[in-house]
Amino acid sequence: MTTQNDALEKIRNMSKDVKFGMFTTVDENERLSSRPLTNQQVDAAGNMWFFISDEATFISAVQQHPEVNVNFSDVDDSLFVSISGRAEVLRDRQKAEELWNAMVKPWFPEGVDAPHLRLLKVQIHTAEYWDSGSGKMMQLFAMAKAAITGEQPKNIGEHGTLRP
Numbered sequence: 001m002t003t004q005n006d007a008l009e010k011i012r013n014m015s016k017d018v019k020f021g022m023f024t025t026v027d028e029n030e031r032l033s034s035r036p037l038t039n040q041q042v043d044a045a046g047n048m049w050f051f052i053s054d055e056a057t058f059i060s061a062v063q064q065h066p067e068v069n070v071n072f073s074d075v076d077d078s079l080f081v082s083i084s085g086r087a088e089v090l091r092d093r094q095k096a097e098e099l100w101n102a103m104v105k106p107w108f109p110e111g112v113d114a115p116h117l118r119l120l121k122v123q124i125h126t127a128e129y130w131d132s133g134s135g136k137m138m139q140l141f142a143m144a145k146a147a148i149t150g151e152q153p154k155n156i157g158e159h160g161t162l163r164p
Helices: 004-016 059-064 093-099 136-149
Strands: 020-026 032-038 047-053 067-074 079-090 117-131 158-162
Touching: 004 079, 004 117, 020 059, 032 047, 047 079, 047 093, 059 079, 093 117
Parallel strands: none
Antiparallel strands: 020 032, 020 067, 047 117, 067 079, 079 117, 117 158
């Protein structure tokens, strides 16, 4: 049985090397809309953190429809993660200082005191993942075998759902 800490650790490990995620919201026309964001942290409480600007066009979408999705993929490692949760836009200087790094500075040259700097916190509800765990040659072999036999490919990866 997966504990909350185990689930969070697995989510943290899967998302740490894939820094860019596609962040999806529901816009004012009730349509899905996505944009890339850089994951800064998955904390011990089950929250993902991102730096954003309060001038970002999707802020109103988050405020109107806080249920969001973040997708990460590492095609080279055949790892795909889809995280759903509830988003909130915050101004939290202490958390911004904790997360601050050189990669954020080009977006906010004034540092943590930049007037438009905000944090986006996503409280994780569930994470679904697909991880092949095997090399590309093994995947290709399994798929070729399936094509020849007409059976679905077997043992080409792991799929699971985590609820922290």
